[in-house]
Structure formats: structure tokens, C-alpha cells
Amino acid sequence: MARAAVERRGTAAFELTPTAVYSIAEVQVLLNVSRKTVVRLIEEKRLPASRVGRQYRVPGACLLEFLARSSSDPERTEEALLRYIPTPAALLLSLRQAVGAAVPEAQAARAARAAVTRVRSRRRK
Amino acid sequence: MATRAVLDADVWVAALLSPSGASAELLLALEDRQFQAVWSAPLLREVEEALRDPKIRERYHVRLLEVRLLVEIAARYGREVTITGRTSLSDDPGDDKIIETALRGKARYLVSFNVRHFSRGRAASHLSRSGVAVLFPAQFLRIVRPLVEPARRRAGKLATRLVNLRGKGR
Numbered sequence: 529m530a531r532a533a534v535e536r537r538g539t540a541a542f543e544l545t546p547t548a549v550y551s552i553a554e555v556q557v558l559l560n561v562s563r564k565t566v567v568r569l570i571e572e573k574r575l576p577a578s579r580v581g582r583q584y585r586v587p588g589a590c591l592l593e594f595l596a597r598s599s600s601d602p603e604r605t606e607e608a609l610l611r612y613i614p615t616p617a618a619l620l621l622s623l624r625q626a627v628g629a630a631v632p633e634a635q636a637a638r639a640a641r642a643a644v645t646r647v648r649s650r651r652r653k
Numbered sequence: 654m655a656t657r658a659v660l661d662a663d664v665w666v667a668a669l670l671s672p673s674g675a676s677a678e679l680l681l682a683l684e685d686r687q688f689q690a691v692w693s694a695p696l697l698r699e700v701e702e703a704l705r706d707p708k709i710r711e712r713y714h715v716r717l718l719e720v721r722l723l724v725e726i727a728a729r730y731g732r733e734v735t736i737t738g739r740t741s742l743s744d745d746p747g748d749d750k751i752i753e754t755a756l757r758g759k760a761r762y763l764v765s766f767n768v769r770h771f772s773r774g775r776a777a778s779h780l781s782r783s784g785v786a787v788l789f790p791a792q793f794l795r796i797v798r799p800l801v802e803p804a805r806r807r808a809g810k811l812a813t814r815l816v817n818l819r820g821k822g823r
Contacts, residue, residue, distance in 0.1 A: 593718055606718065610725045617684035617730075620722040624672035631713070633667060633674030633790075637766040639713070640666035643703035647662075648747040 544612075546589040546619050549578075555586050559595075569594075589623060655689040656797075657732070659755040661765035662747075664790050665700040669723060670713050675791040678798075679764070683730045687797045690731035691758030695738065695750050697727055734758040743776040752776055755785050762786050764793045 544558055555566045555575075567584075569575040576590040592609050599605035613619055624630060631639075660679065668676035683690050703709065704720045738746075740753040748770050755763045756779070763771055763785050771780060771787040780787060788796075 596718070606721060610721055613722075613725070615684055616722050616726045617680040620669070620719055620726065621672040621677050621680065623719060623722075624669060624677075630672050631670055633671040633676065636667040636671035636674060636676070637663060639670055639709065640663040640703065641766055643666060643706045643709045644662045644699060644747070646706060646708075647699055647702045648745070652746075 544588055544591060546587075546592055546613055547615075547622075548588045549585045550588065550591065552584050552586075555591065558591065589619065655686055656762070657689045657691050657758055657760040658762035658764055658793065659691050659696075659751060659758060659760045660790075661751050661763070661767065662696060662699040662703060663766045664764055665723060665727070666703050666709070667766065667790070669704065669715065669719060670709075675789075675794045678794055679790055680726060682794070682797045683726065686730065688762075690727060691734055691754060691760045692727050692731045693734050693736045693750065693754040693757075695736065696754055697724060699747065699750075700724075700727075732758060742779050743770060743774065745770065748776065752780065755780065756783055760785055762788055762793055762796075764788055764790055766790070 550558065552563060552566050552570075556563050559566065566575070570577045570584055570586070575586060575594050577584040577586045579585075592606075592613075596602050596606035596609060610616065660676075664676045664679070667674060668680050671677060682688060701720060701724065704715055704723070709715055734754055734757045736750060736753040736757055738750060738753070740749045740756070742752055743749055748767075751763065751765070752771070754760075761784065763780065765771060765787065766789065768787050768789055771777065777787075
């Protein structure tokens with residue numbers, strides 16, 4: 529089943545893309561684990577997934593985050609993974625919008641200025 | 654050659670806090686190579702430190718992954734210049750670093766929310782003699798805006814897709 533999922537996508541196109549969404553079978557191939565393990569990771573809320581009808585769908589960005597988090601050296605794994613993201617700015621802004629933490633620019637500017645001022649005064653001390 | 658501009662630390666930080674604002678659109682323009690962001694290590698360190706500030710992280714839910722993405726954007730699409738830190742043209746040593754980055758990087762624009770700081774005294778005369786215009790993000794965006802539209806649409810589409818996914822997951 530997992531092999532069939534990969535064949536459907538075509539070998540060349542099948543890679544971990546942060547902006548794509550993956551089925552359980554595809555995650556199984558990407559992580560090289562059993563279907564049972566993927567389902568367990570989702571049910572234990574260690575791997576975020578969306579439910580579309582009766583099926584799970586895992587966003588590529590969440591898979592990347594999961595891989596980095598589970599690594600023995602998360603910082604270096606994350607850095608290595610980030611290099612493969614084709615459009616980091618579009619992804620970053622989409623992630624921020626999806627989190628729902630966006631604020632108007634005037635408020636963001638005030639907060640940013642204040643944070644930069646705090647950094648500078650800490651340095652002067 | 655793409656226009657060179659220095660984005661002040663507050664612009665980088667605000668881009669992350671307000672993903673639909675002018676600063677954020679500048680990141681998309683940068684990704685589309687409509688201009689080149691000149692940066693120096695102390696400037697980027699300041700951005701990272703400001704985003705790791707507990708007040709910012711807690712209030713705006715900033716994740717480490719997002720900070721790393723921002724640094725990756727600067728590294729990939731920007732141009733690093735080395736500064737000495739010995740320039741002294743303003744009252745704030747932090748502003749001096751931005752000014753030196755702009756001068757050494759031969760930037761045409763210095764983009765900041767703190768335009769006032771760069772528009773007075775020796776800093777202003779030095780910057781204007783070197784042909785560096787000091788602008789707010791929205792003003793600089795108007796210069797690059799005609800070329801930003803495709804990137805904006807792309808990001809919008811991506812955001813809608815992610816938000817829909819989250820909605821369905823709940």
C-alpha cells in the first residue's frame with residue numbers, strides 16, 4: 529500500500545516538501561517505519577495531523593519539525609533540513625498566519641522596537 | 654544588479670510578528686530577489702536575541718523554527734558585510750552598527766521603523782552624502798511593490814491551504 533502511494537506520486541516528485549500534505553502510507557515511506565508506528569505517533573500527538581473525513585493528512589512542515597525534534601542533535605538536523613526548503617519566506621509567513629498569532633503592523637513595530645531596545649540595553653550593562 | 658537595502662533589526666522582527674504587514678511583504682520581495690538585503694553578523698544577532706526575548710516569545714508564540722527560518726532567509730537571499738563596530742555617528746551604538754552595515758554594504762536604502770534616529774545630526778548627513786535613503790518599510794515596499802504581487806499571491810494561497818488544514822483537523 530505504501531509502495532503504491534509512492535508510485536502514484538511518481539518517484540521524482542516524492543520528497544519531503546514542507547508545503548505538501550502526506551497520507552499515512554506516504555509518511556510511512558518517508559520515515560521508513562510501519563503504518564502502526566505512524567498511527568501511534570499521530571494518536572500520541574507527537575506527530576501533528578489533520579483529519580480529513582476518516583483519513584489522516586500530515587503537513588510536510590510538521591514532518592520536518594517532528595524529524596528535527598526527534599533528532600539526537602535537533603539544532604543541526606533542523607539547520608540541515610531548512611536548507612532544502614525552496615521558499616523559506618513564504619513558508620515562514622504561512623506558518624505565522626496559520627498559528628493565528630498575527631498582529632497589526634503598527635503593534636508589531638512597537639513590540640519589535642521595544643525588544644531591540646531591551647537587547648541593546650542588556651548589552652550596554 | 655538588485656537594489657541593496659539594509660533592514661533594521663526591528664523590521665526583521667516585525668515581519669515575523671505581523672505576517673501580513675509591509676515588513677513581511679519585504680521578505681517575500683527578498684525571496685523573489687527584487688532587492689538584496691545587506692546584513693552584518695551583529696545585526697542578525699540582535700534580531701535573533703530580540704526574537705528569543707521571553708516577552709516576545711510568550712506573547713507572540715514565536716517558535717525556534719521560525720527564528721531559524723528568518724536567519725535562513727537572510728543567509729540565503731542577503732549579502733553579509735563585515736563591520737568594525739568603530740563607527741560613531743549617532744547617540745546609540747546599535748544604530749551605528751546599522752549605519753556602518755549600510756555604508757560598507759553600499760546600500761541605497763536603510764529601512765527602519767525608527768527613521769527619526771537616522772534623520773538627524775551627523776548620521777543623517779553621512780547617510781545622505783553616501784546616497785543612502787532612510788525609509789519606513791511601507792515606503793520601501795512602494796518602491797518594490799509592482800514586483801511583489803506574485804509572491805504575495807503565492808503566500809496567500811499557501812496560508813489559506815494551511816489554515817484550512819488546521820480547521821479540518823479540529
